[in-house]
Amino acid sequence: MRTLNLQRILASLVLATGLAMASSASLAHEKEGIESGLSGRVPMPVHNANTDKGDECVQPEEVMRRDHMKFILHQRDKTMHEGIRTTQYSLKNCVDCHADAKTGSVLGKEGFCESCHAYAAIKLDCFECHSAVREAAAVTPPSAARNLVSPQKMAGVPVKGKKHEH
């Protein structure tokens, strides 16, 4: 009876140590994965954001990872309705800092925003309306330039024979 108990205790001890070792190993893997973009088992998002602008974001990295959408949402209403245009949490400021060094955009496969949002499968609506391009790099692309409205057309001036009367 006594030997059986001893055996049980030994077995559970071995199991516990094994579990602890395994979990610490996987934690280390995860941490490494976030930093390098690679992991033993799971691919992590890789971005190519410009790093010249400084080492620190407007909040610590852990806070930004979890809560960036809250800051942007709050700022959005302040700016839109009250005209408060502080840059700390403005989307424009995010883009200016985090845009890709090559493309000047936060979108694209290795873009700062899109890489992570694609990875987490969270739809990114901001840039359907907002410019995803750093302001200095925001040059009208040739395809869009073709579509630029002619002032006459926009003003409705040359529409033949149609004049507004009253």
Added chain:
Amino acid sequence: MNINRRQFLGMGGAAVAAVTLAPGFKLIELAQARSPEEATSSLHRWGLLIDSSKCADGCTSCVSACADENGIQSHNRPATDAQWIRKVTLKDKQTGHVQTLPLMCQHCEEPPCVDVCPTGASFKRADGIVLVDKHICIGCRYCMMACPYKARSFIHEVTTGQKSHAPRGKGTVESCTLCVHKVDRGDGSTACADACKKEGHEAILFGDLKDPSSEISKRLASQPSTQLRADLKLNTGVRYQGI
């Protein structure tokens, strides 16, 4: 340093005396440029004064300047392309006299577009600028029907190449913002007014309707002007002369 109540009141009295000692010199100036962290206030009301007698027939520089400033693109479909400013030609049928004028959002004090908006997307800022919060806009277009000036446009197509100060997107309604980004920056002008001045016409004047010392207020006080559809009693922020 410890100050008792009596000393504190005494200091307050001295400050008031300092204000009254120098008449004509305002200690608190209503500056044009707000600091970025300061909210808009109803101490201002921004508006335009448009002199249609100075507006040249065939000139569309205000329209193109507006498109450039706000990144408005055409899809070569005039019926549905966004229009923030239109040049309207007026013809007196009896005399044959023709004149043109730019027509944009009139930034009403009582905007019908705000009244009908079911989501609160259409709103008026404290300083009188009427805007669409595109985050809330569901694209129902009630405001377009309510606007007597046909000032609003619905965006039918996916937009690209937006300016960072002027977000625009498919499925929302938009109109003249009175160059709100320039107003907030303290530029004291709009793209259309600047362009008109550059062309040498000076038909469009931007300014603060609530500041009696502004040029627009002085001109409105000394010269006749009209509101378009004044019968609707909307108290428009855009006024016209020479119609």
